[in-house]
Amino acid sequence: xxxxxTGAQALIRALELENVDTxxxxxxGCILPAYDPLLDxxxxxxxxxxxxxxxxxxxxxAHVTGRPGVAMVTSGPAATNMVTPLCDAYMDSIPMICxxxxxxxxxxxxxxxxxxxxxxxxxSVTKHNELIMSADDVPLMVRxxxxxxxxxxxxxxxxxxxxxxxxxxxxxxxxxxxxxxxSLPGYKPVTKGHPRMIKEAARMILDARxxxxxxxxxxxxxRAADALRxxxxxxxxxxxxxxxxxxxxxxxxxxxxxxxxxxxxxxxxTALQKSDLLITLGARFDDRITxxxxxxxPDAKIIHVDIDPAxxxxxxxxxxxxxxDCRLVIExxxxxxxDLLNGGEKxxxxxAWKSRVSGWREQFPLYYPTNEPGEALKPQYCLEQLRDSAxxxxxxxxxxxxxxxxxxxxxxxxxxxxxxxxxxxGTMGFSVPAAIGAxxxxxxxxxxxxxxxxxxxxxxxxxxxxxxxRIPIKVAILNNSYLGMVRQWQEMFYEERYSEVYLxxxxxxxxxxxxxxxxxxxxxxxxxxxQPAIEKANSIDxxxxxxxxxVDAGEKVFPMVPAGFSNDDVLLHxxxxxxxxxxx
Amino acid sequence: xxxxxxxxSHPAHHILSVLVQNRPGVLARVAGLFARRGYNIFSLAVAxxxxxxxxxxxxxxxxxxxxxEQVVKQLFKLVDVVKISxxxxxxxxxxxxxxxxxxxPAEDRGQVVELxxxxxxxxxxxxxxxxxxxLEGSPDKLDDFEELLRGYGIVxxxxxxxxxxxxxxxEARLKAAKHGKAS
Numbered sequence: 215x216x217x218x219x220t221g222a223q224a225l226i227r228a229l230e231l232e233n234v235d236t237x238x239x240x241x242x243g244c245i246l247p248a249y250d251p252l253l254d255x256x257x258x259x260x261x262x263x264x265x266x267x268x269x270x271x272x273x274x275x276a277h278v279t280g281r282p283g284v285a286m287v288t289s290g291p292a293a294t295n296m297v298t299p300l301c302d303a304y305m306d307s308i309p310m311i312c313x314x315x316x317x318x319x320x321x322x323x324x325x326x327x328x329x330x331x332x333x334x335x336x337x338s339v340t341k342h343n344e345l346i347m348s349a350d351d352v353p354l355m356v357r358x359x360x361x362x363x364x365x366x367x368x369x370x371x372x373x374x375x376x377x378x379x380x381x382x383x384x385x386x387x388x389x390x391x392x393x394x395x396x397s398l399p400g401y402k403p404v405t406k407g408h409p410r411m412i413k414e415a416a417r418m419i420l421d422a423r424x425x426x427x428x429x430x431x432x433x434x435x436x437r438a439a440d441a442l443r444x445x446x447x448x449x450x451x452x453x454x455x456x457x458x459x460x461x462x463x464x465x466x467x468x469x470x471x472x473x474x475x476x477x478x479x480x481x482x483x484t485a486l487q488k489s490d491l492l493i494t495l496g497a498r499f500d501d502r503i504t505x506x507x508x509x510x511x512p513d514a515k516i517i518h519v520d521i522d523p524a525x526x527x528x529x530x531x532x533x534x535x536x537x538x539d540c541r542l543v544i545e546x547x548x549x550x551x552x553d554l555l556n557g558g559e560k561x562x563x564x565x566a567w568k569s570r571v572s573g574w575r576e577q578f579p580l581y582y583p584t585n586e587p588g589e590a591l592k593p594q595y596c597l598e599q600l601r602d603s604a605x606x607x608x609x610x611x612x613x614x615x616x617x618x619x620x621x622x623x624x625x626x627x628x629x630x631x632x633x634x635x636x637x638x639x640g641t642m643g644f645s646v647p648a649a650i651g652a653x654x655x656x657x658x659x660x661x662x663x664x665x666x667x668x669x670x671x672x673x674x675x676x677x678x679x680x681x682x683x684r685i686p687i688k689v690a691i692l693n694n695s696y697l698g699m700v701r702q703w704q705e706m707f708y709e710e711r712y713s714e715v716y717l718x719x720x721x722x723x724x725x726x727x728x729x730x731x732x733x734x735x736x737x738x739x740x741x742x743x744x745q746p747a748i749e750k751a752n753s754i755d756x757x758x759x760x761x762x763x764x765v766d767a768g769e770k771v772f773p774m775v776p777a778g779f780s781n782d783d784v785l786l787h788x789x790x791x792x793x794x795x796x797x798x
Numbered sequence: 799x800x801x802x803x804x805x806x807s808h809p810a811h812h813i814l815s816v817l818v819q820n821r822p823g824v825l826a827r828v829a830g831l832f833a834r835r836g837y838n839i840f841s842l843a844v845a846x847x848x849x850x851x852x853x854x855x856x857x858x859x860x861x862x863x864x865x866x867e868q869v870v871k872q873l874f875k876l877v878d879v880v881k882i883s884x885x886x887x888x889x890x891x892x893x894x895x896x897x898x899x900x901x902x903p904a905e906d907r908g909q910v911v912e913l914x915x916x917x918x919x920x921x922x923x924x925x926x927x928x929x930x931x932x933l934e935g936s937p938d939k940l941d942d943f944e945e946l947l948r949g950y951g952i953v954x955x956x957x958x959x960x961x962x963x964x965x966x967x968x969e970a971r972l973k974a975a976k977h978g979k980a981s
Contacts, residue, residue, distance in 0.1 A: 333823060337830055343879045345823070362877060400819060400880040524871035 216766020221349030222247040226255050228356035231388060234284050234311075236260060236275065236654055238268035243289025243328055245315030247380035251427070260654065260683050265292045266356060267647040267676040273308045274651025277634040278609055278659075280437065282309035289315045290328030293374075294335065298641055299336035300370045301339035305638025306458060307435055309368040311359050312340075319347060320376040332374045341369030349384035352684060357394045366403030367522040368435055389489040395724045403521060407538035407546055415493075415517045415534045416550035420559055422491035422515075424567040425451045428474070428503075431458030431495015431637070433519060436540035439463065439630040442495065445544050448551060452571055454482040456497055458637045461627035471571070474505040476775050477619040480578035480784060483773065483796050485571050486511050486522070487781045494518045496540040496588055499529035500638070501777075509780035519543045561664045577796045581787045582769065585741050590766035593617065593692045596744055597624040600662065600690055603748045608660040609634065609652050613669030616698040619771045621664045632659075643672030649687045650680050660688070660752070667693040667717060674727065680758045681732030688751050689733075691752070694767040695719045702770045728760035736761045811840065812866055813890065813962050816855040816873065817881040820846055824878045828855060831872050837861050841894075841959030852880060856961045885962050893961040896940045897922065899930045901951040910950055917943050928953060 219227070225248055229237070236258045241249045262268040265287045270284025293314040303310040317326040333345045342362045346355050352375075360373040390398075415446055419425060433442050439462050445471050453463045454474045461469050474482035486492065486503075492514045497503070505509040507529060518525070518532035519540055526535040528597050536543050555561070582594040597620050604610075611634040612618040612623055619636055627633050634652050636644040649663035670691050680687055692698075701715040730736030731769055734754055738747045738761060751759040772787040778784075786794065818824045825844055832839050836868050840858040847854050859866065866884075872878055902910050910929055914921060919933035933943050944955065 286833075334826065337823075337827060338834060341875075345896055398877060401877045522875070525866065528868060528871075 217386075218383040219386055220247065220251075220380065221346075221352050221375070221382050221384055223251045224349065224352040224384055224386060225356065225375065225380065226251040227386070228353045228388075229257060229284065230255060230306070232356065232360045233281070237284045238262055238271040238275070238651065239286035240265055240268060240288070240292065241705055242292055242315065244289040244317055244377045245286065245292075245313070245375070246288075247377060248286065248313070248315070248375070251575070256648065260512065260650075260679065260685075262679050263675040264673070265295035266298055266643070267297050267650075267679065269310075269652070270302070270314065270641070270644050270647035270673070271651030272310050272312075272504070273299060273303050273306075273644075273678070274611060274634050274648030275386065275655040276303075276308045276310055276651075277648070277655075278631050278652045279310075279456050279655040280631070281545075282311050282360060282368075284311045286313040287315070288328065289317055289332065290330050293330055293332040296372075297336060297339060298639075300336055300372065300652050302636050302639040302641045302644065303370040304339050304341065306636065307368050307431060308370065309363040310370040311363055312370060312372040314372060314374050315380075316374045316376040318344065320377045322376065332372070336372050339370070340372050340792055341367075343372035343374065344373045345376075346379055349379050349382040350380070352384065353387060354389045354393070354397060357389055358398060361394055361398070361619060362401065366367050366401075393593050404523070404537045405521065405539040405542055407519070407536040407543035409546075411534055411536045412543065412546045412550050415536060415547055416554055418491060418515060418517060418534060419449055419451075419493060419547070420554060420561045423562050423564060424488060424490040425449070425493060426471075426485050426491070427451055427453040427493045427495060428455045428456075428486060428487040429453055429459045429462050429495050430497025431462075432540045433459055433462040434496075434630055436496060436521070436542075438496070438541035438544055441544040441548070443467070443512075445548050445775070446547060450564065450568070451489075451493070452485055452568070454478070454486060455627075456500070456503060456621055459463040459497070460622055460625075460633040461630045464628040465626045466628050471575070472761065473622055475500075476777075477504070477771050477773065478624065478625065478775075479580055480773050480786060480790075480797060481571060481574040483775065483781050483784050484574055486514075488570075489514045491515050491548070494520075494532070495544065496520060496523045499532065504529065505775045505779055506731070509782060511781075514798055522637070533730050573796065577793050578773075578786065578790060581772070581790055583789065590768075591739065591741060591744070591763060593694070593763070593765040593769055594620055595741065596692060596738075596763045596765065597621060597664065599744050599748055600664070601625050603752060604662065605660045605752065607655060608632065608662055609649075611635065611645050611649040611652055611661065611663045613663075613665045614640045614642045615666050615669065616694075616702065616769075616771050617664050617666045617669075617692045617698075620692075623771075642666075642669045645669055646673050646687075646689060647676045650676055650685050652686050653680075653687050662691045663687055663693050665689055666698060667691055667695060668697045668723070671717075671722070674731070677728065677731040677733055677758055677760070685758075687758050689728075689758065691724055691760065691762045692765050693724065693762050694765050694769070699771070701767070706774075707776065724760060724762040728758075731758075733758040735759075737764070738762065739764045802803070802905060811887070812861065813860050813885040813887060813892070813960070814859065814870065814873075815883045815885055815962060816879060817877075818853050818855060819846070819878045819880060820851055820853040821878060825855065825920050825928040826878050827878060828857075828873065830868065832857075832859070835865070835869060835872075837865075837869060841957075843961045844957045851917075856959070858960060860898045861934070876890070883964070885964060890962045890964050892936055892960045893934060894937045894940050895932065895934045895958045896944060897930065897932045898944070898947055898955040899928055899953045901928050901953050903927060910947070913943075913946055919943065976979070
């Protein structure tokens with residue numbers, strides 16, 4: 215007879231069989247039974263200080279490894295603390311498994327201690343979720359969860375486990391692939407593109423005179439960076455990489471135009487705008503990219519490759535919709551183009567377009583006024599110094615706000631999976647825990663977290679986790695004593711009426727705070743101190759380092775396409791505005 | 799016109815027939831998607847199908863067609879949703895059940911009974927001052943019946959929301975008829 219084990223033992227065994235090496239979590243009443251077999255498991259558990267931290271760590275881990283991050287927490291408040299990371303992962307299509315404890319099945323619905331309707335609360339922020347009502351169901355549910363989280367458009371899946379389900383005996387059975395697929399008759403992601411559409415796309419690409427490749431986060435999810443590069447070089451076409459796709463195409467490649475969108479560079483924004491063909495690969499026409507939708511890329515035909523059929527036509531109706539996995543579809547498009555070329559067809563001459571694009575690049579580089587002696591430190595300068603001193607392969611994480619936009623603008627991402635940020639949800643406080651998760655996933659890499667002083671104060675306690683668990687990360691706080699991005703909007707659109715954006719110039723003392731959490735703390739107040747501080751931070755690898763840069767609060771992020779504006783009306787840095795005519 | 803005849807009179811109503819796995823929480827997932835996008839579900843009927851593992855949800859929505867496309871795509875992303883078909887009202891058979899209690903003094907009761915008989919409805923219960931009737935049929939017919947009953951004073955009324963299946967095409971119908979004769 216097969217030996218009986220508990221639901222909790224089955225859970226841990228199932229996670230092991232799914233090749234989980236790390237769980238980020240924090241135990242409590244209802245999840246207690248799952249923490250006992252964890253003691254005997256090779257899986258590493260990282261004990262966080264707040265459940266939200268566990269969620270963002272799992273995301274950071276998933277971002278850099280491509281494998282699903284796993285977070286495990288208890289019921290009630292722990293589950294509600296997971297809502298933000300779940301929503302963040304859902305918006306950015308991050309594969310993630312969240313395991314929550316639940317009150318015993320007999321107590322569900324009685325308003326028991328630490329009871330909440332976790333499945334109900336998280337329904338709209340997960341790709342899928344399940345309340346497991348029997349210990350026998352645990353292995354199949356875990357397999358389903360990993361399958362759903364990692365296939366199709368990736369996303370978070372939550373499993374809610376009542377305490378008695380964890381305690382009850384069950385007969386172990388590890389379901390086969392076939393059993394998993396049969397148990398999900400409604401889940402069949404399409405990965406192969408439609409051959410006729412692919413042919414049509416190939417022809418359209420050869421016929422375009424002003425093509426641009428609009429590459430989104432789907433490139434990274436599909437591990438399609440190599441295919442993208444091959445396509446771009448084959449058709450010699452410029453590539454823009456969205457906030458979620460930074461690193462999907464190397465910034466040092468001559469065809470790379472960098473980031474488009476609200477704070478993209480003028481060339482990337484304008485190239486999309488003036489294009490006659492957008493080759494959209496794993497991007498979703500987000501409002502931060504399109505600006506005013508009605509005036510977005512008005513003359514462009516659209517090829518839209520996305521694995522999620524619901525993205526086709528959601529914002530902009532494509533001329534050639536292709537549902538499928540980005541890597542597979544790009545490879546097919548390359549093949550189709552080569553077939554056409556071998557058959558004697560010619561690509562349109564796009565040299566005029568390319569020289570127009572080069573003209574914009576020359577006229578509108580990223581710009582900020584350099585420091586005059588005695589002036590406050592420029593945040594962009596700090597980032598440039600950080601970038602130029604960063605060891606090869608450094609992973610950059612960021613929070614949300616001005617520092618995030620400057621990071622994306624000024625860093626050079628030459629390798630995929632080196633940029634971790636909260637794009638869709640825009641979660642302040644993402645940076646520190648995500649960096650910890652990234653470092654766990656890639657211990658061989660240097661991980662820098664760029665943070666704002668506002669963001670840092672939301673999740674900084676996880677640096678205690680980093681110290682205790684010996685996960686050395688580096689944090690650069692661009693401290694301008696403000697909620698900087700909100701301040702920028704109030705300055706520009708609310709007549710400099712600053713409402714509730716001033717934090718404090720002196721509090722907290724970031725250096726002492728860092729030290730109290732077991733980190734090295736360094737304060738930088740003038741340009742001369744920047745380089746030595748960065749060098750010192752880079753030389754320390756046995757603990758985490760926090761460098762506080764006291765930066766100019768008046769510095770704003772440019773270019774900018776304000777909400778509701780057309781991309782045609784991008785606001786350039788005032789010093790560049792006299793050259794506006796070149797953008798025609 | 800009665801207040802709830804909107805769906806049958808308005809050209810922009812859509813009938814979605816959604817085949818789902820018969821599991822707890824599925825209806826909440828489906829309904830949640832409509833709620834999140836601000837669509838009003840006009841009527842909803844759910845029951846298991848011939849396969850007990852599956853349920854069919856018949857949803858009548860009052861939206862224009864282009865946002866509906868987005869809802870259908872989002873619905874299809876739900877792991878528990880197996881199949882969705884949009885039924886064209888002109889090419890489907892629709893049925894609904896109505897039950898109503900009408901306050902009517904004994905001397906006028908005959909009129910309500912007569913009306914119910916004309917519509918081929920049923921008398922379910924008779925009291926001294928009231929009568930409960932039912933009618934099954936197409937939603938249009940139910941609308942008419944309801945409006946006529948209203949004149950007598952409806953105390954309580956409940957409609958089930960429609961269920962629908964695609965019409966058999968002519969060929970299939972004829973084949974079915976031939977088959978029926980032969981057996």
